[in-house]
Amino acid sequence: MDIARRVIDRVPAAAGAPRLTVVTPQRGRGAMPTSEELNELVRAVATNGDRQAFAVLFKHFAPRVVTYLVRGGTPPASAEELAQEAMVVLWRKAASFDPARAGVSTWVFTIARNLRIDRHRRGGGAFDAGDDADIDLDAHPDPAASPDDRLDARQRERRVHAALRQLSPEQARVLHLSYFAEAPHAEIARELCLPLGTVKSRIRLAMINLRRLIDATEP
Amino acid sequence: MIRHHPDDALLMALAADRLANGPAVVTAAHAERCAHCRARLRELDAVGGALLELAEPAVLAPEALARTLARIDASDTAQVDRDAAAGALPATGSRESAASLAPAPSRAEMRFLASLPVGMSWPRSLRGSTPTPWRWLGPGMRWSRVSLADDRAANVFLLRIAAGKSLPAHTHDGIELTQVLHGAFHDGRERFDAGDFDEADGSIHHQPVVEPGGECICLASVEGRVAFDGRIARVLGSLVGM
Numbered sequence: 001m002d003i004a005r006r007v008i009d010r011v012p013a014a015a016g017a018p019r020l021t022v023v024t025p026q027r028g029r030g031a032m033p034t035s036e037e038l039n040e041l042v043r044a045v046a047t048n049g050d051r052q053a054f055a056v057l058f059k060h061f062a063p064r065v066v067t068y069l070v071r072g073g074t075p076p077a078s079a080e081e082l083a084q085e086a087m088v089v090l091w092r093k094a095a096s097f098d099p100a101r102a103g104v105s106t107w108v109f110t111i112a113r114n115l116r117i118d119r120h121r122r123g124g125g126a127f128d129a130g131d132d133a134d135i136d137l138d139a140h141p142d143p144a145a146s147p148d149d150r151l152d153a154r155q156r157e158r159r160v161h162a163a164l165r166q167l168s169p170e171q172a173r174v175l176h177l178s179y180f181a182e183a184p185h186a187e188i189a190r191e192l193c194l195p196l197g198t199v200k201s202r203i204r205l206a207m208i209n210l211r212r213l214i215d216a217t218e219p
Numbered sequence: 220m221i222r223h224h225p226d227d228a229l230l231m232a233l234a235a236d237r238l239a240n241g242p243a244v245v246t247a248a249h250a251e252r253c254a255h256c257r258a259r260l261r262e263l264d265a266v267g268g269a270l271l272e273l274a275e276p277a278v279l280a281p282e283a284l285a286r287t288l289a290r291i292d293a294s295d296t297a298q299v300d301r302d303a304a305a306g307a308l309p310a311t312g313s314r315e316s317a318a319s320l321a322p323a324p325s326r327a328e329m330r331f332l333a334s335l336p337v338g339m340s341w342p343r344s345l346r347g348s349t350p351t352p353w354r355w356l357g358p359g360m361r362w363s364r365v366s367l368a369d370d371r372a373a374n375v376f377l378l379r380i381a382a383g384k385s386l387p388a389h390t391h392d393g394i395e396l397t398q399v400l401h402g403a404f405h406d407g408r409e410r411f412d413a414g415d416f417d418e419a420d421g422s423i424h425h426q427p428v429v430e431p432g433g434e435c436i437c438l439a440s441v442e443g444r445v446a447f448d449g450r451i452a453r454v455l456g457s458l459v460g461m
């Protein structure tokens with residue numbers, strides 16, 4: 001049975017996929033495709049141009065990418081347009097996606113982030129966080145690369161997820177706002193009732209703690 | 220051996236697209252040649268991926284998927300046309316035409332790159348940016364202002380200081396980021412070699428001295444008001460526009 005069918009059967013949110021329409025995905029952990037399933041879906045897009053697999057990926061990611069962009073200050077109409085563009089990039093680059101390098105969610109995050117960066121600077125990329133930033137870095141492997149650099153993506157993502165779960169709710173919030181908010185410092189100060197001047201040290205503390213948790217997690 | 224790295228908060232800000240262009244190019248210039256920080260950035264990208272998974276999904280227009288598929292079909296057709304056109308050229312021809320898609324460095328840029336010491340690698344994060352020709356700043360001191368392609372207002376510059384000379388002493392109320400591109404300096408506490416990165420806030424009144432044995436070239440970005448000590452340094456301050 002093909003991957004799109006299997007995910008659709010297991011994940012109610014993907015049910016509308018074959019009709020090529022978008023329903024609001026269901027919340028809840030049971031309704032999420034696993035990272036292995038996401039890898040398989042991307043592989044199906046890469047090898048067979050599988051539109052159903054793409055539809056499942058679209059349903060999962062496009063609405064989340066829109067949330068990411070809108071929270072970051074992109075107007076809703078452009079956010080939807082940009083999310084579509086991100087999914088077009090996913091389709092085009094599916095063949096170069098390497099699950100040993102990054103998980104699909106991480107890959108989609110970097111695509112969306114880089115498109116937003118490009119959008120903000122129409123004059124041409126000043127620094128190398130363009131469309132291919134992640135691939136670019138890998139295209140020039142450092143001979144002195146630490147073993148860390150080549151750590152399998154699955155291990156890395158497991159450690160990151162485990163660390164995020166162990167973070168205190170407040171530090172998890174700090175991290176979330178740092179990535180998603182339009183004005184992270186102001187929003188962190190407001191939500192956590194902190195003087196603006198102390199936000200920076202709160203972010204620093206959250207990062208130190210996250211680092212400690214990631215490093216403490218067994219691969 | 221790189222010993223001085225950006226901290227996780229700064230790398231996170233890069234991964235989360237939270238840095239202004241000046242700090243971003245300097246931090247990216249470090250990561251390009253630091254496997255350690257690239258590994259960190261991959262983790263921080265993975266944090267972004269995990270947060271994306273947790274995001275509340277927005278409700279899209281009902282035809283969003285159909286529109287995206289239409290865009291894919293349109294771009295696939297264009298791709299086939301391009302491939303066909305490329306196929307008509309000899310192999311070397313198509314490779315050259317592919318290379319010509321990247322903006323060629325301008326004559327001024329080429330001249331500037333030729334002025335750099337042999338063996339010094341030019342950061343890819345500065346691709347498309349224009350450094351002014353080296354300007355005299357004092358005996359053994361030269362500097363170049365770097366105009367970023369999309370952000371001419373960013374305070375990014377290169378300092379080129381001869382062996383044994385001090386960098387212009389200054390204080391600042393923002394953050395100053397420095398990436399050593401070539402040579403080495405000593406800030407009184409520690410040595411910074413090519414590849415090393417330094418973040419200084421206004422509390423540090425520093426006057427790094429270039430190590431004997433060779434000149435030192437640093438890429439720096441400064442935020443906030445900067446106060447230089449001494450006459451020469453005040454010239455730099457006015458030239459950099461602060």
